[in-house]
Amino acid sequence: MASVAAPPMEVPGAAPGSPPAPRARTRRRRRPSRRNRRDYLVFLAFAAPNLLLIAFFTYRPLFSNIYYSTLNWTLGSPYATPIGLGNYQEFFSSPGTGRILTTTLVFTVATVGGSMVLGLLVALALNRRVRGGGFARAAVFSPFVLSGVGVGLVWLFIFDPVVGVLGAILRAFGSSSPQWFNDPTLSLVMVIIVYVWKNLGYAAVIYLAGLQSINKDLLEAAAIDGASSRRTFFSIVLPLLSPTTFFLLVTTMLNSLQAFDLLRIMTPLGRGTTTLIFDAYLQAFGGSNRAGYSATVSTVLFALLVLLTVFQLTVLERRVHYR
Template sequence: MSTLKETKPAVRAAGAANTRAARPAGRKSRLTRQQSRAGWLLLAPALLHSTFFLAVPALAAIFLSFTNYDFSGAWQMIGTENYVELFQDARFQAAFRNTILYTVVVVPLSMVLALIIALGLNQKIRGLGFFRTVYYLPVVTATVAVASVWLWIYHPSAGLANAVGSLFGLTRSEWLNDPATALPALMAVGIWQGLGAKMIVYLAALQGVSNELLEAANLDGANRWQVFRNVIWPALGPAHYFVLITAIVQTFQVFDLVFVMTKGGPVNSTTVLTFDIYNNAFEGLRLGYASAETVIMLILVAAFIYLGGRSQRKNQDAQ
């Protein structure tokens, strides 16, 4: 009996303790649900925008790519005829090659140059704010205005490029009229215009590098290259990934420069996928055909992003 009397208060005490332990867990669960609802509420505008302006048009393009729709209102399903015709189209093949070449050249070069500039502007130098503004100015300048200025720079007789080249004994070049130089000339403009945005991202990442790690490396006798390789470079991993993905998307979207400066010429040497899609859809009035080309471009962008992200993750794992 005495044992039973002693056991009952102990059981009640244990039950009370379990109740008190359950109450915080219940409050935590309710708090988590409230936070989840608040998070979805905050995400709702972005999700609605992505749904109506990205997902729905993408699905519509996939559907239209299997039709012969031409803005007339009448259309019919034609299966994969648009895709078969695309890969037999010489202009599409040229646009496909030019887009890949433009991306492969512009993305890595612009990233390297932007990082070098960011490293320079991360130092304590006079006129730092002025230089940061100058490098970022092309980003906020209208692409049409940028293209107009570079049209003058590349002008065969009165352009700055040939004038500077003549000082070094170089012959005058028909920059935008020569198939051999037209696409590289556009690449140079694309690299120059995109440097500012990439530089700002790298500069922000550099300013977030731990001062303690830098001081420890200096105390250990590391030189500048060793500090950069072992301390700064690993800390820039997220910035590299962000700059890489945004640069890939931007290069595939190049249109204004081509439209204003070359119209895809000469001899389709600067025709890219976006410009060819525009021509097929709004000049040739073949929306189904242009939609098939859009689907191929989306697949190509996804492949580049996947490969870029995979290479970036491998670099981070190796470090």
């Protein structure tokens, strides 16, 4: 395209002797390549800093983790012993691993399911023009942008069996507060509730956009044919939302598997709430300084994420109805 007369001032690298037009033919042949070369340099100048940072601080660690995972290495110690697959053997044979995987599964399924179902309900409620709807939409979304640490502390105060408002409400009804902090199962339930509270606004806003893009003619046609609202919802709206549902499934699952801030602040020791990612942190930075084992957990987690994403993109996406 636009290969018309690039003005000479634009070619700082051009040989000083060449301007007085050599033979037209050679010029035409050489010009694109020189321009390409200049473009390559511009590309590198523009993109290289970011690309190098990504390579160094996002991709390099994946390989470092694989290497660390073959070491028996205490964080901070200058000595490390290569132990081959010893860490993996420990991980897959340890009795704690089953519990960690179960916790990860329960947390992920409950938070993904919870925030998507509740998000859809909220989106349906917001999908009508009422005064204050804009404010409600913003309010429902707002916890998503708040610090996980702050949100965790707010809810610790609410859940506190002694001074928490939840316990006070339960006591008013003659019940007593469950031991949210001491019972591992209840701790897991607690962090799931708070995580869903923090994230459902994201699903709601995305479902709302999906709902608003549904062609009104379809709903009108269904109504004329005498379809009940329930039938319209399940046979028309939900199928038409399936691309949105798929998108949300992929993104919220990635998010849930990365949940950390809330877990760390609400249950610092991870009793009942140790997911894979929390375990990777606790192993390296939770006191025992087991860097090699932590890297093993991280590597397993990453492999799991890749498998899940590939599965979602290849198997699940085929079931999605795109308009």
